[in-house]
Amino acid sequence: MTINFNENPPPSLTDGSYFNSAGAGLMSRSVVSAMVDHLHLESMMGSYEAAAAKSQDLSDLYLAAGQLLGCDPDEIALTGGNTSGWQTAIGAINFSHGDRILVGRSEWGGNYAALLHIAHRVGAVVEVIPCNEFGEVCLEQLRAMLDSRVKLISLTWMPANGGLINPAAEVGALARANDITYVLDAAQAVGQIPVNVRQLGCDVLTAPGRKWLRGPRGTGLMYVRRRFFQQHVPVMIDQYSAPLVGLKYQLREDARRFETSEACVAARVGFGVAIRSALTSDIGSIQRNVFERAERVRNGLLSISHVRLHDLGRVQSGLISFSVIGISPGVVKARLMEAGVNVAVNGIAFTPLDMQARGLIEIVRASPHIHTSDADVDRLIRAVELIAS
Numbered sequence: 001m002t003i004n005f006n007e008n009p010p011p012s013l014t015d016g017s018y019f020n021s022a023g024a025g026l027m028s029r030s031v032v033s034a035m036v037d038h039l040h041l042e043s044m045m046g047s048y049e050a051a052a053a054k055s056q057d058l059s060d061l062y063l064a065a066g067q068l069l070g071c072d073p074d075e076i077a078l079t080g081g082n083t084s085g086w087q088t089a090i091g092a093i094n095f096s097h098g099d100r101i102l103v104g105r106s107e108w109g110g111n112y113a114a115l116l117h118i119a120h121r122v123g124a125v126v127e128v129i130p131c132n133e134f135g136e137v138c139l140e141q142l143r144a145m146l147d148s149r150v151k152l153i154s155l156t157w158m159p160a161n162g163g164l165i166n167p168a169a170e171v172g173a174l175a176r177a178n179d180i181t182y183v184l185d186a187a188q189a190v191g192q193i194p195v196n197v198r199q200l201g202c203d204v205l206t207a208p209g210r211k212w213l214r215g216p217r218g219t220g221l222m223y224v225r226r227r228f229f230q231q232h233v234p235v236m237i238d239q240y241s242a243p244l245v246g247l248k249y250q251l252r253e254d255a256r257r258f259e260t261s262e263a264c265v266a267a268r269v270g271f272g273v274a275i276r277s278a279l280t281s282d283i284g285s286i287q288r289n290v291f292e293r294a295e296r297v298r299n300g301l302l303s304i305s306h307v308r309l310h311d312l313g314r315v316q317s318g319l320i321s322f323s324v325i326g327i328s329p330g331v332v333k334a335r336l337m338e339a340g341v342n343v344a345v346n347g348i349a350f351t352p353l354d355m356q357a358r359g360l361i362e363i364v365r366a367s368p369h370i371h372t373s374d375a376d377v378d379r380l381i382r383a384v385e386l387i388a389s
Contacts, residue, residue, distance in 0.1 A: 016340035017376035019297075022160065022188055022319050022367035023344045025214035027270070028277060035216060035270035042266070051265045058265070061272040065221045068275055068283075069205065070196035074254035075229075077222045078268065082187040082208040083110055085222035088258050089183060089204040090114065090154075092232035097123035099151035104129050104137045104166055106159035106354045108185055115154060124151070128353055135312030135354075137166050139174065146178045153180055158188035161351040161363055163294065163316030172201025181228070187211060190221075191278055192318055193287045203228040209267075212286075212318075212369070215274035216267040224255035234258050286370055290318040293368040293377060300381035306388040310363050321346070321363040324388045329362040332387055336364075339383040341376075 018026055041050040051058070062073040069076070079085035095101075101115050105128055112126070119126045129145065132138040137155065153175050157168045168184055175182035184202040189195060191212030197205050205223040209215030233251065234241060240261035242249040251257045278286065297320050301307050310321040324332050329345045336343050344365045348355040355361070366380060 016342060017372070017379045018342050019366040019368055019372070019376070019380060020342050020344045021212060021214075021369040022365060024210045024217060025191070025212055025369060026371065027214055027216060027274070030277065031215060031270045031273045034273045035266045038266040038269045047265065054265065054269055057269060057272055061268060061275070064272060064275045064279060067279060068190070068195065069221075069223050070198055071223050074256075075197075075224055075226060077224055077255040077258040078263065078271075079206070079220035079222050079259075080218055080263075081210070081220040082185065082206050085206040085220050085258075086111060086183070086185060086204075087114060088234060089206065089222060089224065089228075089232075090118070090152075091235045092258070093152060093181060094232075095119075095122045095124050095151060098149060099124040100147075100149045101126045102129050102142070102145060102150060102153045103127070103353075104155045105131050105357060106135070106156055106161070106164055106166065106351050107154065108156045108160060108187070109349045109352050111154060111156065111185060112352060115152075131357075134314050135164050136314070137171060139167060139170050142171065143174055146174065146180065150178070150180050153182045154185070155182070156185040156187075156351075158186075158192075158317050158319065159351050159354060160188065160319070161310070161346045161355060161360075161365065162313075162321035163298075163311035163319050164313040165315055165317050168202070169200050172199075175203075176201045188317065188319060191283070191286070192290055194283045197223045197225075209271045209274060212290075213271075213274045213278055214369070215271040218264055219267050219271040222255070222258065224258060229255050229257060281370075289370040290368060291316075293370075293372050294318040294320055296374075296377050297366055297368060297380060300377065301384060304381070304385050304388050307384060310358070310360065318367050318369070320366045322366070322384075323363055324384065327387060329364045332364050332384075335387050336380070336383050339379070339386075341380050341383050343380075 062076045065076045066073040095118055115126050130138045130141045155171055157166055182202045183204040186205050186207045190207035203225045209219030210217040238260050241257045242251045301322050306325045308323050333345045346365050347362050
């Protein structure tokens, strides 16, 4: 079935202007219908029988995910979301006393907390890679930090608090040259821009289904480089990740060793539709449309006095961060909602290192998608103008 994002808008768009795709993209009618149809199937024949009836679609999901990320299907694991995949991969790494863990200044707060917890437990240390003048990870300073004690480079490709795009492929080249494990959080990238894990040079890449792919919440995917899953064992296994062979459990020889047997099949069916929709629409085209809309929003906000933009980077993504002088982001969000405009507020916990470094406590975040119209952008700008005045 051929699905086009532009021909298949979410049913709720007539109710307002949605600018929170970076939080959760609006699912298309086709995604919702596929999930509802499967739930009806489960109600009629039972969940196991319904899953068996959809076995080909579920198998094809790995093919579609591999095509999306530029890898082979056996390097894909399906997850319950970005955090669950990221934690599963990180948990498989055997950290030791004295290990150094390097993170970017814009690291997602949940990742940073987890790495600090590991470091405290084993006696490792978490160090922050300095930024260049654009707010990006500084490659020269990263190169100078690398030695035999560096066990992991963890990078958030696109931070949650603005339009910054880190040089993920260049970091990957340094990691490969120094034989250092590189885990890339691509939560805001997958579905928004083209992704090729071979070019990125990462060992692990994680992403959720609910953001730019416009899939259901509780879904996600993880690329696992063969060398990584051949060398690292998950902390916990079950009969799916390690099937019984004779009288012994034997780990799977693919990335699915990081999965478990239980999942919401209806959500995965919808996730498959969302991925195939994105592939059909062409990710490069999606990127161009999202970036153009984001630039239009930025230009409109720049024209309003008492509004400050907080985006970093030389090339900026579809995440726009701003504030209105003298009015808290929470109040701005509430007033925009009254005007029929849905945005998000990001607090310091989301990106603590970067927010603290820049003296920010909260920001308003707007994130359009390809279903965002010119009228939606105008509505947002007019509403912010009224609030700022």
